[in-house]
Amino acid sequence: MTTTSAGALPVPDDELLRAAEAGDADGVAAALRSGADIEARDANRRTALLLAATHDRVAVARLLVEKGASADAVDDRQDTPWLVTGVTGSVAMLEALLPAKPDLTIRNRYGGVSVIPASERGHVDYVRRVVQTGIDVNHVNDLGWTALLEAVILGDGGPRHQEIVRILLEAGADPAIGDKDGVTALDHARAKGYAEMSSILTQANPAEARPN
Incomplete structure (x- = not known):
């Protein structure tokens, strides 16, 4: 991930993360076309896919997985997109992430x-x-x-x-x-x-x- 001077994200990366959290699949696609890093991270080390998983943005998650996003990217709370599904209980998100071949052995901050x-x-x-x-x-x-x-x-x-x-x-x-x-x-x-x-x-x- 690259950053601008002041530590801010490049515009396409910021747009990607915002669109992913909002569930805007078109916005995600546009940000990726503009050169956004699919593994860009916010201040809490959350990727677009982790934000999508957290907020149950299934269409966005499917798009990101199709584009190669990692289901194993770990944030500053030791969460990954896959681990978050165990908290939200979203079967639809689980199914969306399976094609990314998530590591089922990765542990959360409680070792689970x-x-x-x-x-x-x-x-x-x-x-x-x-x-x-x-x-x-x-x-x-x-x-x-x-x-x-x-x-x-x-x-x-x-x-x-x-x-x-x-x-x-x-x-x-x-x-x-x-x-x-x-x-x-x-x-x-x-x-x-x-x-x-x-x-x-x-x-x-x-x-x-x-x-x-």
Whole structure:
């Protein structure tokens, strides 16, 4: 990325970033024709594709991916276009980014991959789709939590998080993995009084069926 004197972006780069954030696909195309750097970054190190992903500008994302934008560009918060989809839960954006072959192992600032925040936030459709990509459903973040653990610990125990627990288990999530203290998802569900979630987890791991 080049900058002008005073650290400002060149005009085409600035126009590219503004258009991407606004969802203006025509403006993005015009900026690229004017010589904008497709990987230009704003003051927070966000690329046009990351801005598009953050604001769910799917048409813009498709255009940028077609032009070769990276789904792995990391900003100053350790986010990438791909990682952001786990926060927003946008399946449409996930699909738009897949042709860019995102690195599914890149970690966010908490050491997690995209399925973890999606599980915490109750993004059922996203979790259902992302587990089909080959993402590691047993990845452990810096807190010592898997997606399954986050769905229980930070979820509300309701239907959305129950469904996410089912999806994760069917995708190969290991219910025997405990947190840093060895406390499993079932232990946490019981402690929170999540009866339905406890039942789902008990069926997945009969060895834990008898409470302590």
